[in-house]
Amino acid sequence: MKAIELFAGAGGLSIGIGRAGFKPERIVEWEPNCQRTLLANRHASQADAKRWPLEIERDVRDADFTAHEGKIELVSGGPPCQPFSVGGRHRAQADRRDMFPEAVRAVREVKPRAFIFENVRGLTRARFSSYYEYIKLQMQYPELVAMDDEDWSTHLRRLERHHTSSRAERGLEYRLVAEVLNAADYGVPQKRHRVFFVGFRKDQGIEWSFPEASHSxxxxxxxxxxxxxxxxxxxxxxxxxxxxxxxxxxxxxxxxKPAELPWLTVRDALATLPDPERNPAEASGLSGHRFQPGARSYPGHTGSPLDDAAKALKAGVHGVPGGENMLARPDGSVRYFTVRESARLQTFPDTYRIEGVWSEAMRQLGNAVPVTLAERVARSVALALRSAESTKQ
Structure with missing residues (x-):
């Protein structure tokens, strides 16, 4: 099945949908370090990246997707989340980094059978409630675009009237399900909450729900x-x-005894890696596994204990946050996670390279979709699409 990946970041969602059976026809990512990461792994024929396109497109605003109309099963991506992030400046719809309109445009032009988009949980907070509803209604009715004289709130009211009207000619329509998922509940060694938007084109007649949590x-x-x-x-x-x-x-x-599998912990994830601070010689042979000095603990920022799922990795507005992205040892000492350790907490394979200096690599990982969570959601979508196709035959 064919896919188009927007706002690919470090590639976590791309890897997940690839493992679920989708082949990206186009990948779009604007940020230079993320582009280098995607291309480095593609050129190295890394197992998950070797089927990716040779060219990674840069700016989604310059991309025309009309040639793919009706030929693509899935459009996916994580529109830049800084406008809604707890760590961002909270400008939401006033922030030029809000790329949800471009995601909706891609759906409008491609008309895929399904889409998967994800974003930070902060998007669902009360202060963004109206814009959150606006995003969902745009995804449901991507052809009902804003007029030149409409601001987003006026467009929202028109979408609401369209949504509730029994007489409306709806045109292209998607059945949408949106839910906040905790990655730890799906086998990721990290307590990371993300909101996922999954839509199926109405004519597919698909009934679907998010996969049940497998861990607790x-x-x-x-x-x-x-x-x-x-x-x-x-x-x-x-x-x-x-x-x-x-x-x-x-x-x-x-x-x-609970029926689910246990949450994976930091100790589970890092068990086979040498400590880069205490065993630097042994760690030096592993890509991205170098000790980074300067970690410190302070109230509210105490690192991730070894025997729990990690706290959510953070990207930070101005680099890696001082009291985050670090390991808290039982003896009370702390140190930053290495790039390789952070990649494991995000369930990237050890063969996957994250390009850029430490702070830039950590920023990529702090923004990434955990591979295992992406795969679980994408496999469920793929199964629904295949089942619908076989029913029609």
């Missing part, structure tokens, strides 16, 4: 209190539940 925090707590988690990792009794007595009490109160 309760299952992790059970494994730690009643299973062999600590023994598996050879954790001494002195280090267990370090600075987590409240969590330990909660775990020990569990009386029944």
């Amino acid at each position: 925090q309760e299952a992790l707590l059970w494994d730690q209190a009643h299973g062999d988690y600590f023994e598996r990792h050879n954790v001494s009794k002195a280090e267990r539940w370090s600075n987590a007595e409240r969590t330990r009490s909660r775990a020990e109160r569990l009386t029944e």
Whole structure:
């Protein structure tokens, strides 16, 4: 099945949809370091990137997608999220970095059978509620474009009237489902909440819902209190539940083993990597696995404990945030995650290179879609599309 990937970033969503069976016909990414990452992996024939187009297009605003009309199964991407991010400046629809209109244009021109877009959870906050509804209605009715004299709020009212009218000639229409997903619930060793928008063209007649969560925090707590988690990792009794007595009490109160798999932890993700600070010689042979000095802990920014899913990696407006993206050891010391460690927390394969200096590489990873989460959602979409196709035959 063919796909077009917009706002590809470091490639997390691209890898996920590729593993789900989609082949990107075009990939668009504006940011230079992300472009270098995508091209470096494509030219190196990295396993997930070798089927990507040889050319990575730069500016979605210059791209014409009309030649692909009716020939593409999926349009996907993560429109720049800074306008809605907790770490951004919160300008939303007034921010020129808001690329949702370009995402909607691509859907309008391509008319894919389905689309997958994702963004930060901050988009769903109360202060953006009207614009959030505006985004969803544009995705549902991509041909109902704003007129020259309409601002976004006036266009929203027209979309609302169109949506509720029983007499409207709807034209191109998508059935949309939007939901905030926690990556940790899908096998990613990171508590990362993202809102996903999944739409199917109405004429496909597809019934769909997001895949059920496969992992849970309760299952992790059970494994730690009643299973062999600590023994598996050879954790001494002195280090267990370090600075987590409240969590330990909660775990020990569990009386029944949960049905889900345990959340993956930082320790699970990094178990086979040498410590770059304590074993620099051993770590030096691994791409992007070099110690970065300067990490410090302060109130509200205390790093990610080893025996929990990591806190969400941050991109930062002005570089890597000082108290984020770091490991908190049981002895109280902290250090920054390396690029390779951060890539693992985002479930990128070890063979995948992230280009740029440390701060730029971390920014790419802080903005990325976790590969495993992207794959889970994309596989579910692919299954629905294949099932609909076989039903028609």
